[in-house]
Amino acid sequence: AIADGEEDLRKIRDLGIGQITIGVSATLCKYVLLPHLQQYILDNPHVKVSIACQSTAETIQGLRDGSLDIGLVGETTGLHDLTFWPVMQIKDGFVTTRRYLNNLSVRLGISVEKLCCFTESPALARLWQDASFLMLNRENISRRYIDSCLQQERIQLSQILETSTMDLLIEFAKIDMGIACVIEDFVAKELAQHSLIRLPICFPIPPRKIGLAWKIQTNPVSQFISAMTSSME
Numbered sequence: 001a002i003a004d005g006e007e008d009l010r011k012i013r014d015l016g017i018g019q020i021t022i023g024v025s026a027t028l029c030k031y032v033l034l035p036h037l038q039q040y041i042l043d044n045p046h047v048k049v050s051i052a053c054q055s056t057a058e059t060i061q062g063l064r065d066g067s068l069d070i071g072l073v074g075e076t077t078g079l080h081d082l083t084f085w086p087v088m089q090i091k092d093g094f095v096t097t098r099r100y101l102n103n104l105s106v107r108l109g110i111s112v113e114k115l116c117c118f119t120e121s122p123a124l125a126r127l128w129q130d131a132s133f134l135m136l137n138r139e140n141i142s143r144r145y146i147d148s149c150l151q152q153e154r155i156q157l158s159q160i161l162e163t164s165t166m167d168l169l170i171e172f173a174k175i176d177m178g179i180a181c182v183i184e185d186f187v188a189k190e191l192a193q194h195s196l197i198r199l200p201i202c203f204p205i206p207p208r209k210i211g212l213a214w215k216i217q218t219n220p221v222s223q224f225i226s227a228m229t230s231s232m233e
Contacts, residue, residue: 018046018220019047020220021067021069023058023062024059024072024073025054025059026165028074032087036231043227044223059072059073060073063082069218070212070225071212072213073213081215082214085225085229087229088209091185091208092142092205093183094180094201096196096199097195097196100178129158132159132160133160134160135157135181140164146181149203166183166186169182174195179199212225
Protein backbone atom coordinates (compact mmCIF):
# COMPACT_ATOMS: atom_id res chain seq x y z
CA ALA A 1 0.00 0.00 0.00
CA ILE A 2 2.84 2.39 0.87
CA ALA A 3 4.62 1.53 -2.40
CA ASP A 4 1.41 2.15 -4.38
CA GLY A 5 0.92 5.47 -2.62
CA GLU A 6 4.47 6.55 -3.37
CA GLU A 7 3.97 5.60 -7.03
CA ASP A 8 0.76 7.68 -7.20
CA LEU A 9 2.57 10.67 -5.67
CA ARG A 10 5.41 10.26 -8.15
CA LYS A 11 2.94 10.34 -11.06
CA ILE A 12 1.28 13.42 -9.66
CA ARG A 13 4.67 15.12 -9.40
CA ASP A 14 6.13 13.98 -12.71
CA LEU A 15 3.04 13.89 -14.94
CA GLY A 16 1.00 16.64 -13.38
CA ILE A 17 -1.86 14.29 -12.53
CA GLY A 18 -4.48 16.10 -10.50
CA GLN A 19 -7.81 17.86 -10.73
CA ILE A 20 -9.04 21.42 -10.70
CA THR A 21 -12.54 22.80 -10.17
CA ILE A 22 -13.21 26.20 -11.74
CA GLY A 23 -16.07 28.50 -10.77
CA VAL A 24 -17.27 30.96 -13.41
CA SER A 25 -20.43 32.74 -14.51
CA ALA A 26 -22.12 31.65 -17.74
CA THR A 27 -21.12 34.90 -19.45
CA LEU A 28 -17.44 34.75 -18.50
CA CYS A 29 -17.36 31.04 -19.27
CA LYS A 30 -18.52 31.62 -22.84
CA TYR A 31 -16.59 34.78 -23.69
CA VAL A 32 -13.40 34.49 -21.60
CA LEU A 33 -12.77 30.95 -20.32
CA LEU A 34 -13.75 28.73 -23.26
CA PRO A 35 -11.48 30.37 -25.87
CA HIS A 36 -8.47 29.47 -23.70
CA LEU A 37 -9.60 26.23 -22.05
CA GLN A 38 -8.98 23.85 -24.95
CA GLN A 39 -5.26 24.61 -25.12
CA TYR A 40 -4.94 24.14 -21.35
CA ILE A 41 -6.60 20.71 -21.60
CA LEU A 42 -4.33 19.71 -24.49
CA ASP A 43 -1.23 20.79 -22.56
CA ASN A 44 -2.38 19.11 -19.32
CA PRO A 45 -4.09 15.83 -20.30
CA HIS A 46 -3.53 14.33 -16.84
CA VAL A 47 -5.51 17.06 -15.05
CA LYS A 48 -9.24 16.49 -14.59
CA VAL A 49 -11.09 19.77 -15.16
CA SER A 50 -14.51 20.45 -13.62
CA ILE A 51 -16.44 23.66 -14.25
CA ALA A 52 -19.16 25.08 -12.01
CA CYS A 53 -21.22 27.65 -13.94
CA GLN A 54 -22.74 29.89 -11.32
CA SER A 55 -22.95 33.48 -10.15
CA THR A 56 -19.82 35.35 -9.10
CA ALA A 57 -21.12 35.52 -5.52
CA GLU A 58 -21.48 31.72 -5.46
CA THR A 59 -17.98 31.32 -6.91
CA ILE A 60 -16.47 33.54 -4.22
CA GLN A 61 -18.28 31.54 -1.53
CA GLY A 62 -17.06 28.27 -3.12
CA LEU A 63 -13.46 29.50 -2.99
CA ARG A 64 -13.87 30.31 0.68
CA ASP A 65 -15.42 27.00 1.70
CA GLY A 66 -12.98 24.94 -0.39
CA SER A 67 -15.46 23.48 -2.89
CA LEU A 68 -13.70 25.36 -5.71
CA ASP A 69 -10.00 25.60 -6.49
CA ILE A 70 -10.06 28.75 -8.60
CA GLY A 71 -12.59 31.22 -9.97
CA LEU A 72 -12.83 33.54 -12.96
CA VAL A 73 -14.61 36.60 -11.62
CA GLY A 74 -15.06 40.31 -12.03
CA GLU A 75 -13.15 42.40 -9.53
CA THR A 76 -15.40 43.37 -6.65
CA THR A 77 -15.27 44.34 -3.01
CA GLY A 78 -15.00 41.55 -0.47
CA LEU A 79 -12.03 39.70 -1.99
CA HIS A 80 -9.72 40.61 0.89
CA ASP A 81 -9.21 36.98 1.97
CA LEU A 82 -8.58 35.74 -1.59
CA THR A 83 -5.80 36.34 -4.08
CA PHE A 84 -7.00 38.17 -7.23
CA TRP A 85 -4.92 38.19 -10.42
CA PRO A 86 -6.34 40.40 -13.23
CA VAL A 87 -6.21 38.95 -16.75
CA MET A 88 -8.22 41.47 -18.78
CA GLN A 89 -10.12 44.75 -18.64
CA ILE A 90 -13.74 45.13 -19.73
CA LYS A 91 -15.97 48.09 -20.56
CA ASP A 92 -19.69 48.29 -19.83
CA GLY A 93 -22.00 50.16 -22.16
CA PHE A 94 -25.48 50.48 -23.65
CA VAL A 95 -26.47 49.02 -27.03
CA THR A 96 -29.66 48.81 -29.06
CA THR A 97 -30.88 48.63 -32.65
CA ARG A 98 -31.41 51.48 -35.08
CA ARG A 99 -35.04 50.37 -35.42
CA TYR A 100 -35.67 50.69 -31.70
CA LEU A 101 -34.16 54.18 -31.67
CA ASN A 102 -36.27 55.18 -34.66
CA ASN A 103 -39.45 54.01 -32.93
CA LEU A 104 -38.43 55.65 -29.67
CA SER A 105 -37.66 58.97 -31.37
CA VAL A 106 -41.13 59.01 -32.98
CA ARG A 107 -42.78 58.28 -29.63
CA LEU A 108 -40.79 60.99 -27.83
CA GLY A 109 -40.86 63.51 -30.64
CA ILE A 110 -37.05 63.77 -30.56
CA SER A 111 -34.75 63.16 -33.50
CA VAL A 112 -32.58 60.04 -33.52
CA GLU A 113 -29.50 62.28 -33.74
CA LYS A 114 -30.36 63.97 -30.44
CA LEU A 115 -31.05 60.62 -28.79
CA CYS A 116 -27.71 59.30 -29.98
CA CYS A 117 -25.56 62.25 -28.98
CA PHE A 118 -27.28 63.13 -25.67
CA THR A 119 -26.31 66.78 -26.11
CA GLU A 120 -29.62 68.12 -24.79
CA SER A 121 -30.54 67.41 -21.19
CA PRO A 122 -34.33 67.23 -21.88
CA ALA A 123 -33.73 64.48 -24.44
CA LEU A 124 -31.49 62.67 -21.99
CA ALA A 125 -33.99 62.88 -19.12
CA ARG A 126 -36.82 61.59 -21.29
CA LEU A 127 -34.72 58.70 -22.56
CA TRP A 128 -33.93 57.44 -19.04
CA GLN A 129 -37.61 57.69 -18.14
CA ASP A 130 -39.36 56.41 -21.28
CA ALA A 131 -37.00 53.86 -22.88
CA SER A 132 -37.09 50.17 -22.01
CA PHE A 133 -33.79 49.08 -20.48
CA LEU A 134 -32.64 45.47 -20.54
CA MET A 135 -30.56 44.65 -17.46
CA LEU A 136 -29.15 41.68 -15.61
CA ASN A 137 -30.93 40.80 -12.37
CA ARG A 138 -30.10 42.75 -9.24
CA GLU A 139 -28.06 39.95 -7.65
CA ASN A 140 -25.55 40.05 -10.51
CA ILE A 141 -22.17 41.71 -9.83
CA SER A 142 -22.25 43.58 -13.17
CA ARG A 143 -25.76 44.90 -12.43
CA ARG A 144 -24.68 46.12 -9.01
CA TYR A 145 -21.77 47.95 -10.60
CA ILE A 146 -23.98 49.70 -13.17
CA ASP A 147 -26.57 50.55 -10.50
CA SER A 148 -23.86 52.23 -8.43
CA CYS A 149 -22.75 54.28 -11.48
CA LEU A 150 -26.34 55.36 -12.18
CA GLN A 151 -26.91 56.19 -8.52
CA GLN A 152 -23.85 58.47 -8.48
CA GLU A 153 -25.39 60.35 -11.42
CA ARG A 154 -28.82 60.39 -9.71
CA ILE A 155 -30.34 58.52 -12.63
CA GLN A 156 -33.35 56.26 -12.14
CA LEU A 157 -34.58 53.92 -14.86
CA SER A 158 -38.35 53.63 -15.01
CA GLN A 159 -38.80 50.63 -17.32
CA ILE A 160 -36.50 47.67 -16.71
CA LEU A 161 -36.68 44.15 -18.09
CA GLU A 162 -34.38 41.82 -16.13
CA THR A 163 -32.76 38.58 -17.29
CA SER A 164 -30.31 36.15 -15.72
CA THR A 165 -27.74 36.03 -18.54
CA MET A 166 -26.03 38.53 -20.82
CA ASP A 167 -26.69 36.32 -23.85
CA LEU A 168 -30.42 36.91 -23.36
CA LEU A 169 -29.84 40.66 -23.02
CA ILE A 170 -28.02 40.66 -26.35
CA GLU A 171 -30.69 38.60 -28.10
CA PHE A 172 -33.53 40.72 -26.69
CA ALA A 173 -31.79 43.90 -27.85
CA LYS A 174 -31.35 42.44 -31.35
CA ILE A 175 -35.14 41.98 -31.69
CA ASP A 176 -35.83 45.63 -30.76
CA MET A 177 -36.99 45.08 -27.17
CA GLY A 178 -34.99 47.97 -25.74
CA ILE A 179 -31.60 49.30 -24.72
CA ALA A 180 -29.36 46.61 -23.23
CA CYS A 181 -26.61 47.21 -20.69
CA VAL A 182 -23.83 44.83 -21.72
CA ILE A 183 -20.10 44.34 -21.65
CA GLU A 184 -19.07 45.94 -24.94
CA ASP A 185 -16.20 43.48 -25.48
CA PHE A 186 -18.77 40.68 -25.76
CA VAL A 187 -20.86 42.34 -28.51
CA ALA A 188 -17.93 43.25 -30.77
CA LYS A 189 -19.29 41.08 -33.61
CA GLU A 190 -22.79 42.60 -33.40
CA LEU A 191 -21.35 46.12 -33.37
CA ALA A 192 -19.14 45.34 -36.37
CA GLN A 193 -22.10 43.90 -38.28
CA HIS A 194 -24.34 46.85 -37.20
CA SER A 195 -27.02 44.52 -35.86
CA LEU A 196 -26.50 46.54 -32.67
CA ILE A 197 -25.27 50.09 -32.26
CA ARG A 198 -23.50 51.68 -29.33
CA LEU A 199 -25.51 54.32 -27.47
CA PRO A 200 -23.26 57.09 -26.11
CA ILE A 201 -24.02 58.25 -22.59
CA CYS A 202 -23.26 61.53 -20.89
CA PHE A 203 -21.22 60.16 -17.98
CA PRO A 204 -18.21 57.83 -17.83
CA ILE A 205 -18.50 54.21 -16.73
CA PRO A 206 -15.01 53.26 -15.50
CA PRO A 207 -13.66 49.99 -16.93
CA ARG A 208 -13.52 46.92 -14.72
CA LYS A 209 -11.09 44.04 -14.34
CA ILE A 210 -11.72 40.34 -14.89
CA GLY A 211 -9.34 38.01 -13.14
CA LEU A 212 -8.55 34.72 -11.45
CA ALA A 213 -9.22 34.36 -7.74
CA TRP A 214 -8.08 31.60 -5.41
CA LYS A 215 -7.47 30.84 -1.76
CA ILE A 216 -4.86 28.05 -1.84
CA GLN A 217 -2.37 27.85 -4.71
CA THR A 218 -1.98 24.14 -5.43
CA ASN A 219 0.05 22.72 -8.34
CA PRO A 220 -2.96 22.49 -10.73
CA VAL A 221 -3.99 26.01 -9.75
CA SER A 222 -0.50 27.34 -10.49
CA GLN A 223 -0.48 25.58 -13.87
CA PHE A 224 -3.90 26.97 -14.75
CA ILE A 225 -2.91 30.52 -13.77
CA SER A 226 0.23 30.30 -15.87
CA ALA A 227 -1.67 28.90 -18.87
CA MET A 228 -4.42 31.51 -18.74
CA THR A 229 -2.15 34.50 -18.30
CA SER A 230 0.25 33.41 -21.06
CA SER A 231 -2.55 32.68 -23.57
CA MET A 232 -4.19 36.06 -22.93
CA GLU A 233 -1.02 38.13 -23.37
